Amino acid sequence: MRGNLFAVAVDLVILTVRRAELCVLLGQRNVTPHAGSWALPGGFVLPHEDLVDTAARLLTEQTGAEGGTDPTTADDGHLEQLASYAAPDRDPRGRVLSVGYLALLPDLPEPAAGPDAERRAWHPVQPLLHPGSGDPALAFDHNRILADGVDRARAKLEYSTLAASFCPPQFTVTDLRRVYEAVWRTEIDPRNFQRKVTSVDGFLLPTATMVTGGRGRPAQLFRRGPATTLHPPMLRETSGSTRAADR
Amino acid sequence: MRGNLFAVAVDLVILTVRRAELCVLLGQRNVTPHAGSWALPGGFVLPHEDLVDTAARLLTEQTGAEGGTDPTTADDGHLEQLASYAAPDRDPRGRVLSVGYLALLPDLPEPAAGPDAERRAWHPVQPLLHPGSGDPALAFDHNRILADGVDRARAKLEYSTLAASFCPPQFTVTDLRRVYEAVWRTEIDPRNFQRKVTSVDGFLLPTATMVTGGRGRPAQLFRRGPATTLHPPMLRETSGSTRAADR
DNA sequence: GCAAAAGTGTTGAGGCTACACCCATGG
DNA sequence: CCATGGGTGTAGCCTCAACACTTTTGC
Numbered sequence A, B: 001m002r003g004n005l006f007a008v009a010v011d012l013v014i015l016t017v018r019r020a021e022l023c024v025l026l027g028q029r030n031v032t033p034h035a036g037s038w039a040l041p042g043g044f045v046l047p048h049e050d051l052v053d054t055a056a057r058l059l060t061e062q063t064g065a066e067g068g069t070d071p072t073t074a075d076d077g078h079l080e081q082l083a084s085y086a087a088p089d090r091d092p093r094g095r096v097l098s099v100g101y102l103a104l105l106p107d108l109p110e111p112a113a114g115p116d117a118e119r120r121a122w123h124p125v126q127p128l129l130h131p132g133s134g135d136p137a138l139a140f141d142h143n144r145i146l147a148d149g150v151d152r153a154r155a156k157l158e159y160s161t162l163a164a165s166f167c168p169p170q171f172t173v174t175d176l177r178r179v180y181e182a183v184w185r186t187e188i189d190p191r192n193f194q195r196k197v198t199s200v201d202g203f204l205l206p207t208a209t210m211v212t213g214g215r216g217r218p219a220q221l222f223r224r225g226p227a228t229t230l231h232p233p234m235l236r237e238t239s240g241s242t243r244a245a246d247r
Numbered sequence C: 001g002c003a004a005a006a007g008t009g010t011t012g013a014g015g016c017t018a019c020a021c022c023c024a025t026g027g
Numbered sequence D: 001c002c003a004t005g006g007g008t009g010t011a012g013c014c015t016c017a018a019c020a021c022t023t024t025t026g027c
Helices: A051-063 A142-159 A162-166 A173-184 A190-199 B051-063 B142-159 B162-166 B173-184 B190-199
Strands: A005-018 A021-028 A042-044 A078-085 A096-104 A119-124 A204-211 A219-224 B005-018 B021-028 B042-044 B078-085 B096-104 B119-124 B204-211 B219-224
Touching (some): A005 A173, A096 A162, A142 A162, A142 A173, B005 B162, B042 B051, B051 B096, B078 B142, B173 B190
Antiparallel strands (some): A005 A042, A078 A096, A204 A219, B005 B021
């Protein structure tokens, strides 16, 4: 068989919404290359693993969460393949192809140090999307992988029910709206949003309980329904008809 | 560096519209494994290549076409990464990771035999999307890669100007409509389609010439404009609110 | 009572579907 | 002249943005 050989890694873009901001889980590397830099969690594909198995294993190692790759189940969380990156010089150790995976999770407690004693923390994504503006860059080409993951998440909220993957098993319409507002960095009219999402067949299933305790009228608690796509989509204001974003 | 090593290949899903049908370019393998089976054109990544370089090289080998990966130019054709496939048993020769690329091209003359003397031909995609219904399956997991590519192309026609990548440099509104009808397997009202696409800013640039020779009134010739996204999108009738398709 | 949040009603703007209708050519 | 396809006008439907308004809680 011709062709040279690659090490194959999976890198995870694990996103959540914390304090009204879209955040990504990063680890601070304690080995070369890029020791000291923040990086996406990742690891190599083991001999008997398919890519999604590696991604699910790494996700569990990082968070204890199950990925829930089967779209027919209403599992919490979401895991999907993003893209592959294999520039010849992306890793000084040799040729490494990295497959990016995107994971969406509800807000979790602050992570402890990882199995490899790396320091791990949630970082707001916004400063990391504009490298060179003061913030230190991520290791390898992880700024690009992160940007692709954020683009994908933003796009999929428009026409899918994935926003619910950022919510705990039971949530209110306002919880869901805060997800859209954090991911898109927009404000959404609460009244129209309410009507819109509750009228999509199979998106939100009402539960018997209400949420009390906050100020104002108690809110209905919902759980995810079986719907996966939104017809018609949620529209965010798009700027003009020409955008360079290539999905 | 830990982790076992992979051969890395790129497989191309080259789509075009021929005789009102969406077609894919396949080669008939003349080496093991799967000798005699039809397969997507592909090849291994060379030592100094990035993935998109490999894809562009293979595309040129197969068709002589340039890919045109820069979305800001109005190049003919389109080339984008699809996804990666690395199931442990997908290739009997050992661990091979394959990166799928999607290419969209205008209709071309019937291909000659390839550089490796493989027989090559355009095949309508529809029978290949339902394996097990009489037609022989493609080699490896290429039915899946093809299905992912067709899904992607169908989805992107909705909200992008990619349909023009299936057209020659100059084309009429009817040419463009036939692309949508072939890819989506639907009928579209010619009058509403005309208004819709000509009213999108920067999509179609009128040229000075008209197409005569057919029956009926001569049609305006257009070339692609700089727009890449459609706002609002072209809507195809979607069946219900729950689909299993995960993009 | 008052502020705050949940949820409903209503109205006008704009896009879409469906179709009537005119235009320009080949035969 | 007529069939064929290119292209425009228009009426009704539907959705959405905007916002007035009611409901139900904490303080």
